[in-house]
Amino acid sequence: MDQFTINLLFVGASFALYIGIAIWARAGSTSEFYAAGRGVHPVTNGMATAADWMSAASFISMAGLIAFVGYDNSTYLMGWTGGYVLLALLLAPYLRKFGKFTVSEFIGDRFYSPTARMVAVACLIIASTTYVIGQMTGVGVAFGRFLEVSNTTGLLVGAVIVFAYAVFGGMKGVTYTQVAQYCVLILAYTIPAIFISLQLTGNPIPALGLFGDHVASGEPLLTKLDQIVRELGFSEYTAHHTDTLNMVLFTLSLMIGTAGLPHVIMRFFTVPRVADARWSAGWALVFIALLYLTAPAVGAMARLNITELMWPNGTDGEAVSVQMIAEDDEYDWMATWQKTGLLGFEDKNGDGRIQYYNDANPEMQAKAAENGWEGNELTNFNRDILVLANPEIANLPGWVIGLVAAGGLAAALSTAAGLLLAISSAVSHDLIKGQLNPSISEKGELLSARIAMAVAIVVATYLGLNPPGFAAQTVALAFGLAAASIFPALMMGIFSKKVNNVGAVAGMLAGLVVTLVYIFLHKGWFFIPDTNSFTDADPLLGTIQSTSFGAVGAMINFVVAYVVAGMTKETPQEIKDLVESVRFPRGAGAAQDH
Amino acid sequence: MADKTPQSAASATEADKGYWASNVRIIIISLIIWAIVSFGFGILLRPALSGISVGGSDLGFWFAQQGSILVFLALIFFYAWRMNKLDREFGVEEE
Numbered sequence A: 001m002d003q004f005t006i007n008l009l010f011v012g013a014s015f016a017l018y019i020g021i022a023i024w025a026r027a028g029s030t031s032e033f034y035a036a037g038r039g040v041h042p043v044t045n046g047m048a049t050a051a052d053w054m055s056a057a058s059f060i061s062m063a064g065l066i067a068f069v070g071y072d073n074s075t076y077l078m079g080w081t082g083g084y085v086l087l088a089l090l091l092a093p094y095l096r097k098f099g100k101f102t103v104s105e106f107i108g109d110r111f112y113s114p115t116a117r118m119v120a121v122a123c124l125i126i127a128s129t130t131y132v133i134g135q136m137t138g139v140g141v142a143f144g145r146f147l148e149v150s151n152t153t154g155l156l157v158g159a160v161i162v163f164a165y166a167v168f169g170g171m172k173g174v175t176y177t178q179v180a181q182y183c184v185l186i187l188a189y190t191i192p193a194i195f196i197s198l199q200l201t202g203n204p205i206p207a208l209g210l211f212g213d214h215v216a217s218g219e220p221l222l223t224k225l226d227q228i229v230r231e232l233g234f235s236e237y238t239a240h241h242t243d244t245l246n247m248v249l250f251t252l253s254l255m256i257g258t259a260g261l262p263h264v265i266m267r268f269f270t271v272p273r274v275a276d277a278r279w280s281a282g283w284a285l286v287f288i289a290l291l292y293l294t295a296p297a298v299g300a301m302a303r304l305n306i307t308e309l310m311w312p313n314g315t316d317g318e319a320v321s322v323q324m325i326a327e328d329d330e331y332d333w334m335a336t337w338q339k340t341g342l343l344g345f346e347d348k349n350g351d352g353r354i355q356y357y358n359d360a361n362p363e364m365q366a367k368a369a370e371n372g373w374e375g376n377e378l379t380n381f382n383r384d385i386l387v388l389a390n391p392e393i394a395n396l397p398g399w400v401i402g403l404v405a406a407g408g409l410a411a412a413l414s415t416a417a418g419l420l421l422a423i424s425s426a427v428s429h430d431l432i433k434g435q436l437n438p439s440i441s442e443k444g445e446l447l448s449a450r451i452a453m454a455v456a457i458v459v460a461t462y463l464g465l466n467p468p469g470f471a472a473q474t475v476a477l478a479f480g481l482a483a484a485s486i487f488p489a490l491m492m493g494i495f496s497k498k499v500n501n502v503g504a505v506a507g508m509l510a511g512l513v514v515t516l517v518y519i520f521l522h523k524g525w526f527f528i529p530d531t532n533s534f535t536d537a538d539p540l541l542g543t544i545q546s547t548s549f550g551a552v553g554a555m556i557n558f559v560v561a562y563v564v565a566g567m568t569k570e571t572p573q574e575i576k577d578l579v580e581s582v583r584f585p586r587g588a589g590a591a592q593d594h
Numbered sequence B: 001m002a003d004k005t006p007q008s009a010a011s012a013t014e015a016d017k018g019y020w021a022s023n024v025r026i027i028i029i030s031l032i033i034w035a036i037v038s039f040g041f042g043i044l045l046r047p048a049l050s051g052i053s054v055g056g057s058d059l060g061f062w063f064a065q066q067g068s069i070l071v072f073l074a075l076i077f078f079y080a081w082r083m084n085k086l087d088r089e090f091g092v093e094e095e
Helices: A003-024 A030-038 A042-053 A056-098 A103-110 A114-146 A151-201 A221-231 A244-258 A262-269 A274-310 A322-327 A329-340 A362-371 A383-393 A398-436 A442-465 A471-495 A501-523 A550-567 A573-582 B006-011 B014-044 B059-089
Strands: none
Touching: A003 A114, A003 A151, A003 A398, A042 A151, A042 A262, A042 A274, A042 A398, A056 A103, A056 A114, A056 A244, A056 A262, A056 A274, A056 A383, A056 A398, A056 A471, A056 A573, A056 B014, A056 B059, A103 A114, A103 A262, A103 A398, A103 A471, A103 A573, A114 A151, A114 A262, A114 A383, A114 A398, A114 A442, A114 A471, A114 A501, A151 A274, A151 A383, A151 A398, A151 A442, A221 A274, A244 A471, A244 A550, A244 B014, A262 A274, A262 A398, A262 A471, A274 A383, A274 B059, A322 A329, A329 A383, A383 A398, A398 A442, A471 A501, A471 A550, A471 A573, A501 A550, B014 B059
16 A cells, blocks of 8 residues: 555544544534533543644644754743643633633623623634634645645645534534544654654653663763754754743743633633633643653654764765665655655755755854865755654654644644634624624524634635745734733733723733734734835844744733723722622533523 | 522622632742743753753753643642632632
8 A cells, every 4th residue: 555545544534533523413502512511521621622722833843843943942842831821820710610601701791891892802813813824724735745636725625624523513523523633633743753762762752762862872862962963063952042032932922822812711611610620721731741742852853863864874974875865765755745845955066965064154164165065955844844754754654654644634623623613603602692683593693603614714715825924923923912912801800800991902902903013013014025124033122023022912911901990990899799709619600691 | 608609709708808819829829830940940040950961951951841841730730629629618619
C-alpha cells in the first residue's frame, strides 16, 4: 500500500468516526444545542476543551517555532498553558454560577447595558472569525498535502466537513466529536515523538528524553544540540537572545487571550455544578499538557535530526551530497516536501553538496570563504511543515505518517467547529434573541444559529482562500483582541462592584480599538500589504511587537474602565447583589433562558 | 447552614465576607506562584538560576519548557480542592 492510500485511510476513518458521533448525538432543544443540557462530566468536558483549544497552531506550528528558535519561543508553551490558571481561578466558577449560556449575556447583565452586550458580541465575533480564518488556512494546507490536491480543493473539502458536524450536531455533537478528536490528535502527536525519543535517547517518554542523554554521543541531548547548532553559526538552542520585555508581554498576551476566548470560556457553562467548573479547567490542562510537555522535545529532537541529516559526517566533515538526497531513502521526505514549495535546497556553489549553516554569522562567512561555500544551501524550511514531516524525517513506518495526517486535521477542524459554535450563539442568542427579536421561537432561534454558522463558515472559507496574512499573524490578532477586550470586562465584572455600565463599555472599546490600531500599524490596515507604518523588527513603542500588544491593551482596558466608572453614576444595588450572588456557589441551578 | 437561601447571599453577612476574603487570599497566593514560576524562574530570574543544571541545560530553561506547566496544573487542582473545602466550611456549597 502506498503512502497516499494509507493517509487517505487514516483521514477517512477518523472523519467517519466524527460524523457518526455527530449524527448519533443530534441536538434537540435550544438548551442542548448550546450547552449539551449541562450533562457533561468534568473529565469529558476537559478532554473536549483540550481538543477545542489545541488548534493547527499548537499541533502543526508550535514545535517548529520552538525547533528553529529554541528557548526564546518557550513563550508559546508558558503562554498557552498559563491562561488556564487565570480561567480556573478568576472566571470559570463564577460564570458557571451565573448560569446563562454565553459570555456576552454575562457582560450585558452584569453591566446592565444592552450596549455592553453588543460591544462584547462585536469583540467575540471579530476575535473568533479571525481565529477561524487561521484554522481554515491550516485545514487547506494539511488537506492539500495529504490528499495530494490543491490548497483550494483541500480547503473546500474541509469546510464541508466542519459545516456538517457543527451545524447538525450543535454543542453535544461537538462535545463528543471533540473527545474523539482529542484521542486522535494526542495519539498522532505522541506516538512519533515516542519513537524518536527512543531512537535518540533510549527514553520512551519524550519529555524526559529532552533532558536525558543523547545515546550516540553519550552527552546530554541539549548540550549536543547547543554544540552542533553553534558550530553552524546559529544561536545556541538553550540561550536567551531576544528582548526580555517583549518576551514577558508576549507570554502575558497569550495567557490573557486564552482566558478571554469565547469558545474556551463557553466550555465551562456546560458542566453540571460550580465545583465541576473548577475541576474542569484542571482536567482541560491535564489533557493539553500531554501535548505541551511533548512539544519542546519534538522541536529539539527534530532540529537535531535535521542538522545531522544535513551533516551526516559531523559538522566538521563533508555536507550531505545531492546524490545522497536523491537516492537514499532517508532523504525521501525532502523531495516530497520540496513539491509543496515549503522546503527548498539549491547547490549554489556547484560542489555537489548541500551546506546548511547560518550565512549571516561573520565567523561562518569567513569559514565559508575558506571552503568555497556560497551561502546557506538549505534555502527554505517552512516552520509549519516540521511536525507533519517529522515522522518522515525520522524514517518512521507509513501508518505513523497517516496517523499524523489525521491528527493535524483533527486539531484544525475541532477548533474551527468550536469557534463556529461561539459565533453562531453570539449572533442567534445575543444579537437576534437578546436584541432584535426577543419573542423568537425556540425553533427560529435554532434555525438562525445554523444560518449564522453557515454564513461564518462561508466567510472564513473565503478569507481562508485569500488569507489576510500568515496564519500565525491572524491567530496573534485573535489573542490580542480577546486579551484586550473580553478578559478585563469579565474579571472586573466579578471582582469589582465599582465598575459600572459606562466604565465597562469605555474600557472594552479602548482596549479593542488601541490594540486593533497597533496591530494594523505593524501588519497593514485590514492586513492589506504595504499599508503598515512600522514593522515588528522596529516597533512603534520600544521593543513591543504587535503580537505582544494584547497585554498592553488589557491594561488600558482596566485603567479606562476604573477611571470612567469613578466619574459616572454608581452601580445600582441590584447589580451589586448580582455580583454578590455570583461569588457564592450555593443556589447554582440549571441555566435559565429568558 | 441549610437555611441559607440563594437570596441571602445578596445581603452579605459577616460569614459571607469571610468566605470571599479567604477566596481572594487563596487566589492572590496562587497567582503569585503562577507569576514566579513563569515570568520569574522561566524568564526574568533565569540568569540567577543558571548555576543549577538540569539535564544539559539549567533550571530556568526547564521551568520555561516544562516546570511552569507542571506548576500550573498543581495550582488549578489545589485551588479546586481548597475551594470545594472552603465552600463546605462556610456552608455555601451547592445542594
